[in-house]
Amino acid sequence: MDVHAPHEPIHGVKDFLLHLLTITVGLLIAVGIEGCVELHREHKLVSEARATMREEIQSNSESMNGAVANLEKEDKAIANNVDVLTKLLRNPKDKQVQDSNIAADFSIVGLKDTAWKTAQTTGALTYMPYAEAQRYASVYHEQQSFLEMQDKILEDEAQFVGVMRKTDFGHGDITKEQASAALEKFGVWQAHLSYLVLSAKVTAEDDKAFLEGRAGPQHMHYDLH
Template structure:
């Protein structure tokens, strides 16, 4: 095997030509690498965008369901509160037995995919305006999600106390205090219409439908039922 030694450069012109060829080669390689990276992030952002928009739509539906059920659920808590005030343990227990049917089936707020995208650094490659609109939406969802968890804890505590209510002064006062706090926390749903309007305007995303949720998760959403409607039917 015969190896040809490199040819010596003759003058600055040839030297500069060699440097030029090397620089051009490096720039082409860097440009190609940047194109490949941009193509990669383009697909990553497209997938993330679809997932996040689905999550926003589902959370908007969760807020809309809370609005639709607010008056019904508050009426049921008001009826439970009335029975406790008049010291009617049998009536309280009868209402508690119906509670799962009365409250219906809704969905909870969820920001899991937003948190994953945020922690992965993916959002840094998303257009600024779109990222800010989503950040505003999930900022609202995050606040309301904490109140939802607080409300869920209060419901468990109130129903637990109501299920063993025997009419003593201490149990009555404790349960009435818990119901009053629960109704106050649930009243945050009064803020939801304005928040939904704001999120829809900034993101261009509409709430999901119950049928879409059923297709995706198999969950069947059922509305709240007022106790007085059941009482009339029976």
């Protein structure tokens, strides 16, 4: 923005006031135009952030719906492992129990957060109403909690593999010592998985609530076996 001095000498107060008025009007117009441009930029930034985050949450919602069903199956499998190992710990010579299947599978669920991180980096969230920005933060917070809990299951899986290597678990009948070592690891795994199922349900419901324009879940519980 450039402000130029008058090209001709000022003659009297009238000329001075006229030049002052001209400069003032020019400055106001320039400031107004600059403000409109900035406001348009902010509106565009927020609009793009809303669209990309909604698309991202929609994608994550679809992933979470499938994750809940898979995790419930895995939860039942781990509960069965605990039941089998508990019986073997009491009676390792029970041939029928020895022939039972022990499953230790876990599937990783990937969730997107690029649009959320971009909205933070560009400052788009600062131009949104506070309540709206908080709603987005809540959705992605639940997602992050799920991912962190998921990492614990990976550690549990690694711990069980360690037991298998150390005790030669899975080769021949399971001894009382092997059952005890494996049962401890599966017990922790079961607890973490139960919490993960709850986290998945909360995340899935929160995503769905957001997409439908309503508040997220306030209270959910899960019974540990």
